[in-house]
Amino acid sequence: MLYPMSAAQSLTINGGAPLRGSIEVRGAKNLVSKAMVATLLAEEPCRLRGVPEISDVEIVSGLLRLHGVEITSEADGELRFDPTQVEQAHVADIDAHAGSSRVPVLFCGPLLHRLGEAFIPDLGGCKIGERPIDYHLKVLREFGAVVDKRPEGLRLTAPGGLVGTKVTLDYPSVGATEQVLLTAVRARGTTELKNAAVEPEIMDLIAILQKMGAIISVATDRVITIEGVARLGGFDHLSIPDRIEAGSWAAAALATKGDIYVKGAQQLPMAQFLNVFRKVGGRFEIDDDGIRFWHPGGELNSIVMETNVHPGLMTDWQQPLVVALTQTSGLSIVHETVYENRLGFTKALGEMGAHIQLYRECLGGSPCRFGARNFEHSAGIWGPSPLKGAKITVPDLRGGFSYLIAALAAEGTSEVDNVGLIYRGYERFSDKLDALGADYSVTG
Numbered sequence: 128m129l130y131p132m133s134a135a136q137s138l139t140i141n142g143g144a145p146l147r148g149s150i151e152v153r154g155a156k157n158l159v160s161k162a163m164v165a166t167l168l169a170e171e172p173c174r175l176r177g178v179p180e181i182s183d184v185e186i187v188s189g190l191l192r193l194h195g196v197e198i199t200s201e202a203d204g205e206l207r208f209d210p211t212q213v214e215q216a217h218v219a220d221i222d223a224h225a226g227s228s229r230v231p232v233l234f235c236g237p238l239l240h241r242l243g244e245a246f247i248p249d250l251g252g253c254k255i256g257e258r259p260i261d262y263h264l265k266v267l268r269e270f271g272a273v274v275d276k277r278p279e280g281l282r283l284t285a286p287g288g289l290v291g292t293k294v295t296l297d298y299p300s301v302g303a304t305e306q307v308l309l310t311a312v313r314a315r316g317t318t319e320l321k322n323a324a325v326e327p328e329i330m331d332l333i334a335i336l337q338k339m340g341a342i343i344s345v346a347t348d349r350v351i352t353i354e355g356v357a358r359l360g361g362f363d364h365l366s367i368p369d370r371i372e373a374g375s376w377a378a379a380a381l382a383t384k385g386d387i388y389v390k391g392a393q394q395l396p397m398a399q400f401l402n403v404f405r406k407v408g409g410r411f412e413i414d415d416d417g418i419r420f421w422h423p424g425g426e427l428n429s430i431v432m433e434t435n436v437h438p439g440l441m442t443d444w445q446q447p448l449v450v451a452l453t454q455t456s457g458l459s460i461v462h463e464t465v466y467e468n469r470l471g472f473t474k475a476l477g478e479m480g481a482h483i484q485l486y487r488e489c490l491g492g493s494p495c496r497f498g499a500r501n502f503e504h505s506a507g508i509w510g511p512s513p514l515k516g517a518k519i520t521v522p523d524l525r526g527g528f529s530y531l532i533a534a535l536a537a538e539g540t541s542e543v544d545n546v547g548l549i550y551r552g553y554e555r556f557s558d559k560l561d562a563l564g565a566d567y568s569v570t571g
């Protein structure tokens with residue numbers, strides 16, 4: 128294990144100093160974990176490059192190994208997979224992984240193709256909303272899967288095999304789109320998916336599947352057509368970089384009045400983030416290898432910000448940006464339209480001196496599916512508010528990184544507990560804090 132895994136670990140942070148320096152982001156967590164699942168469909172070895180050292184990769188590796196996939200780790204973030212001996216894992220072994228991630232639900236289609244049955248443990252992942260899997264089960268049934276809900280998880284079979292179908296998603300869910308892709312590529316006949324998610328990580332997964340032999344067309348109106356093929360080969364792929372991590376460090380530069388060069392950050396997948404960063408008053412400079420983000424001095428502008436599915440502003444940037452918005456002058460509005468409960472983390476920011484009020488109404492301008500319901504999914508943020516150190520506990524992955532930013536921006540000392548969770552998606556973040564001159568120590 129190359130990175131600390133203790134969930135109980137705490138950081139004592141002396142904040143109030145700008146973060147300055149250079150760090151690098153590697154492959155996107157939300158692509159790498161899915162690319163790893165895609166190896167289950169391959170009848171030849173696969174090679175994935177740019178893999179970050181994060182605990183989500185460990186979790187998916189563990190599940191793949193249980194299913195007979197041999198994985199070897201090479202230097203410099205390269206994983207090699209031999210999926211030629213895929214086999215059914217023991218339920219008790221799979222169950223030991225229960226609650227650790229949401230990725231196992233994507234094993235359904237590939238395992239049904241390879242083995243004719245699949246067992247999926249209860250899912251984990253961040254508690255940022257209910258996060259049901261109803262779309263996943265609906266589409267799997269449309270392909271011909273039979274789903275048996277058991278106390279310890281789900282057992283799926285496909286007595287007549289999996290057959291291409293026409294599917295329309297109620298909402299462009301990332302996971303359900305991936306479920307359709309990973310199932311349709313080897314289903315009999317053609318599948319048409321309407322209202323698909325089109326995030327860059329999904330396009331990169333499609334690129335991998337095409338390398339393996341899949342036939343997939345993406346239209347401009349959220350329609351993806353997949354012509355099933357009888358077999359898929361291996362792939363060699365360099366993951367797209369992690370734009371969520373890049374945006375998180377950019378928000379840290381803004382909140383701490385710092386200057387951070389993020390090697391690996393790319394302009395196009397971050398276009399909406401860059402628009403927001405510029406409107407707030409942050410400065411950035413793009414070159415071929417990365418993006419430099421900095422606070423130019425003086426006041427920052429308050430803004431209205433709404434999250435949405437791609438090509439909108441991604442929800443995963445919302446939490447780090449909210450910390451930066453506590454330092455803008457005037458009233459900022461945030462409307463979270465992807466998850467009903469992704470603003471709960473702001474309570475602790477209030478205890479650190481931020482002025483944040485949550486609302487059930489849709490405040491950003493566009494009505495969303497959480498309006499007129501009992502979800503506090505909009506926020507008003509008054510600033511600038513000097514933040515002061517506090518004792519805070521990491522609630523979820525992105526909220527956790529946001530607490531680190533708040534503690535680094537705050538005057539005085541903070542104790543941030545449960546930081547192990549942050550390793551799920553931020554590679555070697557303590558090394559990066561060192562590179563940026565942060566003043567902190569690790570306990571636990």
Ligand code: EPU
Pocket residue numbers: 156157158160229230253256257258259260261262263264298299300301302303324326371441442443465466467524525552
């Ligand atoms: N939804 C349903 N039913 C379903 C599936 C989704 O109601 O069957 C709802 C969710 O509850 C949510 C919305 O649809 O309100 C969007 O969920 P989506 O399926 O798009 O999200 P996901 O696939 O579970 C991935 C990322 C998330 C990221 C979202 C949105 C992974 C492993 N996770 O989740 O990443 O926020 O897409 O872009 O790829 C993170 O990295 O911190 C993270 C939470």
